[in-house]
Amino acid sequence: MKYYLREGLLPPGRSTAATQAEYDEAHVARLRLIRALTDVGRLSLAAVHAVLQALDAGPDQLAQAVGTAHELLGPAPRDDEAPPTRALAAVAELGWRVDPSSQALRQLDAALRAAEDVGLPPDEQRLRTYAGAALDVARLDIAGLPRADTAPAADVVAYVVLGTVLYEPVLLALRRLAQQHLYSDVEGPPAGP
């Protein structure tokens, strides 16, 4: 906690004596948030800083703050210059409307390129299945989104940032467990995957 105070991630408490300070509910909540972002989200302290700034931003910087937060949540592909042609083709095929300059598009492109490089490019059926699963999840994500015109901006940003950081590991862990569950039907007792 002292470390976070020193790094400016937590506001100072109310001094009650020369070496003591009081911390309120808000401090405890923020501490939990920082822990979640670093432990589960694997964010660097610099990224946590930016996310907290986004959370504290006023309503008029909302869209920008959410965009910044999403950018930071990486992973950032190394090769940023090549146009994401594979990803653009994939979303066109799916009929999705997305921001052509978004980080997620570059992430998708890097993953598709890498799969191609090692001789395992996803075929159309795989892409459609993954896209369908992603849509099911995203539909629920969007349905839970606090309305920007009534909810405090911090709530909307918190929902987007935490929804991304916290629920991505849930989805990935469930995929691995689903593989185990299905694999145990094929092969007997669960072994590896």
Place this chain on the structure above:
Amino acid sequence: MKYYLREGLLPPGRSTAATQAEYDEAHVARLRLIRALTDVGRLSLAAVHAVLQALDAGPDQLAQAVGTAHELLGPAPRDDEAPPTRALAAVAELGWRVDPSSQALRQLDAALRAAEDVGLPPDEQRLRTYAGAALDVARLDIAGLPRADTAPAADVVAYVVLGTVLYEPVLLALRRLAQQHLYSDVEGPPAGP
């Protein structure tokens, strides 16, 4: 490439002169694989080493090799000692049969605990939607699995390891893009999420 040779990740080529060596197709394929594991999979060199060993293992070490590879693909939760009670309850609720000592179960537990800590625990509907999406994807993953009794062991391990490393970013990127696509219907032109 020289770096990977020095680190023992690539076997030496056939010397053709004092300062030259020939590299064949297998070298190029392995180099692509290392790149994919480090760039997209974000694996450490130590983890790449272990994955390559798993790929080169004989058929009788297959299950163990796959298990080892999956363990390395992290992210490893920090607090390994607490029993994953939340995750165990979740898979029991879903009726899935999984290995109670698996890394994926601990990952799920850490993510569920973190979501709870910041006041955003997934409700039953969210868990079921995510699990349904994970099952759709896993069913396709399993269907494509080379049969262990006919395919070379390296192919099976390659499929599991690469399927995890390469397709997880595909799934996550598609989820973010699906959010953008759906969000653009709600809010007009795509902005942040």
